[in-house]
Amino acid sequence: MPFTLYEVSIPLFIRNLQVLKKLLEKGQASGKETTLVESRLIADMLPFTFQVQSACDSAKFQAVRVGGLENPVMEDKEKTFLELQERITKTIAFLETVKPESFEGKEGQEVRTIKRNGVSIPLNGKQYTFEFSIPNFFFHLSMVYALLRKEGVEVGKSDYLGAGL
Template sequence: MPLPMYALIVPAFTRGFTALDGLLGKAEAFATERGMPLAELFDARLAPDMLPLAGQIQRASDTAKNAIGRLTTLEAPRLPDDEQDFAALHERIARTMAFIETVKPEHLDGSETREVTLSFPNLKVTFSGGDYLLQFVLPNFYFHVTTTYDILRHKGVPIGKADFIGHLG
């Protein structure tokens, strides 16, 4: 039986970006209540060698849109990593979600067997589409969504598991 690619991709990305947008909203409200400069959250990171909050959202966006582009014949939008404030991060999430909304199940038909090659500085990896999704895309996407949550939680933003998981039912 073929891997249900659409069912694995579109709902996961939609839920993740909805959660990210909600987390940003709570972070903005928290900063406003505390008189904290938004830049303190925008530039926050968990460790010196990790990307800041903005970079985490950019990578989640890149992972989602580029995965769709690699697994379909749809052209992924190019979004420069130049966001300078929360409004721009919200806009990036909205643009990424708008692209995801264009994906139809038939776009992903047969994509589980499509060959996808990724090149890293010292490594080139070729996956089947299904392995690419399960071994790289979803873990990478959730890493960046989770790290965004962790940065905000670390900075004191009052968020919890329900903010990450989203509405059930």
């Protein structure tokens, strides 16, 4: 039996948002929160806080754009690890309400993604999931991991993979 869009996305996002929470716990324990929240790999990159917000948004928008759920508004105002943790917790709680049935038959249904320059790119549910949503989520999760490493937080591959969850 083939996997559904729900099965390949929502449980994956929930688990990896839990990984993100654990990564932030290690960042907070390092005592480097002030440096980390504004950390960037390079000057033109958006900061650590944006990377966490975007990982959450990527997961949330899968449920909204493909599953057809109402978009819970989350303002991008987080400035502390505690606020970022609350955002992740809210995102997980939202994803836990998603029913597998909301993804049924959505593989070929058109999903519009809005880019920063305002151009809307039509994708179907399958394309959106595999070509945008999942890669975008893991890009931002990887950036969080890289920024933690850059600032000297002791995290490794097993932390990124969620060993022990």
